[in-house]
Every structure is written in structure tokens, then in C-alpha cells.
Amino acid sequence: MGEPMTTGDSPVLGEGRIKHLELIQMVVARMGNNSFLIKGWSLTVTGALLAFAVGNDDASVALVNFVPITAFWFLDAYFLHQERLFRRLYDRVRRPDATVEPFAMDVAQGREPAGVVKAAVSPTLSFFYGGLVATQVFALLLVG
Numbered sequence: 001m002g003e004p005m006t007t008g009d010s011p012v013l014g015e016g017r018i019k020h021l022e023l024i025q026m027v028v029a030r031m032g033n034n035s036f037l038i039k040g041w042s043l044t045v046t047g048a049l050l051a052f053a054v055g056n057d058d059a060s061v062a063l064v065n066f067v068p069i070t071a072f073w074f075l076d077a078y079f080l081h082q083e084r085l086f087r088r089l090y091d092r093v094r095r096p097d098a099t100v101e102p103f104a105m106d107v108a109q110g111r112e113p114a115g116v117v118k119a120a121v122s123p124t125l126s127f128f129y130g131g132l133v134a135t136q137v138f139a140l141l142l143v144g
Contacts, residue, residue, distance in 0.1 A: 077120035
């Protein structure tokens with residue numbers, strides 16, 4: 001990556017490193033956007049199936065609705081996990097003593113055991129998808 005230029009006591013990042021950081025930030029933004037879209041789709045699909053189940057007094061549809069909720073939950077957790085990995089890569093690249101190859105997008109160094117599961121039980125995802133599950137349980141009690 002070359003030596004960082006310095007002004008006084010604070011290092012100034014080179015143009016190549018700044019471009020690398022911008023590239024990583026674009027990936028982080030895309031992961032966040034994907035997560036937002038997943039939440040929108042999960043609300044749409046869950047709401048439609050819930051309305052159908054309650055409208056037709058059909059507990060089997062309300063029961064089947066747990067499948068897309070679970071699928072969306074784990075897909076959202078995957079994107080959150082990926083976002084966390086790229087944020088760790090960003091943190092490594094931004095340091096003046098960075099040893100990351102120029103424009104490398106390898107996030108393997110930031111991996112942790114059970115990363116997707118850890119992301120799935122994060123407060124933001126747990127409250128959102130837990131709320132959808134609670135709504136489904138309520139619908140099952142109402143319809144069943």
C-alpha cells in the first residue's frame with residue numbers, strides 16, 4: 001500500500017488506500033440496503049399470508065408462515081454478518097500500519113465462530129423477527 005504521508009503528527013492516507021476504503025464502504029452500504037430490502041419483503045409476505053390465514057380462518061396457512069419468517073431471518077442475519085466482516089476489513093485497511101494487500105476484499109481474517117448465528121440473535125434482528133413470530137403465534141391462537 002505504500003507508506004502513508006504525514007502532516008505533523010497525523011498520518012494522511014494515500015490515494016490508493018482511500019479508494020480501497022471507498023470500495024469497502026460501498027460493499028457495506030450494499031449489505032445494509034440488502035438487509036433493508038429483506039425486512040420489507042418479510043413484512044410483505046408475512047402480512048399477506050397472515051391476512052389470508054385470518055380472513056379464511058385457516059390455521060395451516062398461519063403455521064406455514066413460520067417458514068418464510070425463518071428464511072428471511074437467517075438471510076438477514078447472513079447480510080448482517082457480511083456487513084460486520086467488511087467493517088472489520090475497513091478497520092484493518094484504515095490503520096497506518098495496515099498489512100492488507102491493495103484492493104483486497106478477503107474478509108477471512110475477521111471471521112468468528114458462529115458468526116451468522118450471533119448476527120441472528122442480535123437485538124435488532126431478534127426484536128424485528130421475534131415480533132413477526134409473536135404476531136404469527138397470536139394469529140394461530142386467534143384462528144386455531
